[in-house]
Amino acid sequence: MTGTTMTTPVTDTEIFDGHEGGKLSVAATRPISSPRDLAIAYTPGVAKVSRAIAEDAAKAKRYTWADRLVVVVSDGTAVLGLGDIGASASLPVMEGKSVLFKTFGGLDSIPLVLDTTDVDEIIETLVRLRPSYGAVNLEDISAPRCFELEDRLKEALDCPVMHDDQHGTAIVTLAALRGANQVLGKDITGQRVVVSGAGAAGVACARILQNAGVADVTVLDSRGIIHEGREGLNPIKQKLAETTNTAGLRGGLGEALKGADVFLGLSGATIDETLLAGMSDDAIVFALSNPDPEVHPGVASRYAKIVATGRSDFPNQINNVLAFPGVFRGALDSGARAITENMKLAAADAIFSVAQDDLGPDRIVPSPLDPRVAPEVAAAVAKAAEADGVVG
DSSP states (O other): OOOOOOOSOOOHHHHHHHHTTOSOOOOOSSOOOSHHHHHHHSTTHHHHHHHHHHHOGGGHHHHSSGGGEEEEEEOSSSBTTTBSOOHHHHHHHHHHHHHHHHHHHOOEEEEEEOSOOOHHHHHHHHHHTGGGOSEEEEOSOOTTHHHHHHHHHHHHOSSOEEEHHHHHHHHHHHHHHHHHHHHHTOOGGGOEEEEEOOSHHHHHHHHHHHHTTOOEEEEEETTEEOOTTOTTOOHHHHHHHHHSOTTOOOSSHHHHHTTOSEEEEOSSOOOOGGGGGGSOTTOEEEEOOSSSOSSOHHHHTTTOSEEEESOTTSSSBOOGGGTHHHHHHHHHHHTBSSOOHHHHHHHHHHHHHHHGGGOBTTBSSOOTTOTTHHHHHHHHHHHHHHHHTOBO
């Protein structure tokens, strides 16, 4: 299946009808149609299973759903392009993520929206709930809190934890950049990449590109290029200042884009199209802010050979659904205790490998609906987990 775009606009009526009553339900995996069924599924039969787990906690993996259950956790502070809209308003998005986990990864998932923005309280909640689930997908949590929360949860929990806004975006972006460079006959490691936005996605994209061998990455926030010696940097941006911008650039986007090969927009701010004119001849523009890209793809195509957005109504959609169902499926299939950097790189390579079947300027990643993607990603992630020694 090649990349596809949506040609008919979705109406408001369709949207609200599609959410009425929620998008999830709980379905039984065993029928209860006789007294015998009831005696097995519930009392008295269930007591034998509970006793067995009490004697050997490891049996919960076989006799409950917890080991295969992903909790999608949000505090509603950074929802899509809507910002801090609160836990209740974030619930439709989290329900949607759970639907995608089931549809593409075959994993059960429940949304868990928390009426607190306190990192300590969120961690305590998830630690106390640990017997009920097998993995944590953090979602729509504002930066820089999201970095601390993910790091501390990784230390506190013995299961896979991933903030999808960071790493799902980064994985698919790397896969798309590999696809774009394959089309152009370029080597990703020799490119100069400009990342506009130093929030969750921007930081993660900068890191994964560096881990993939891109030596020249420049990151900007609302105040301009992040560089060593700049005052007022938080610890996350300070680390970026120490590891990026090898050319020592100063200034804003205009200075950063001169001669750049790739523009990666993750800031939500619109940009002057004339700035793109200063990029290299074979420029790549990923304008990923939603719902409004930093620059309209039609405009960007005047200056760039390949253009991508986060939207489904334009070619080359950079969509996290290409990554997170397979990443979590592979982690849970392998029994991984964590999601490592090599597992993320393996996921990006797997997405790219599927795209290679039909690459083109308008097809640098597979369609989000391509049924091959999640199984390929899961297999690659499981293999990387084994290699990294995080299984068991």
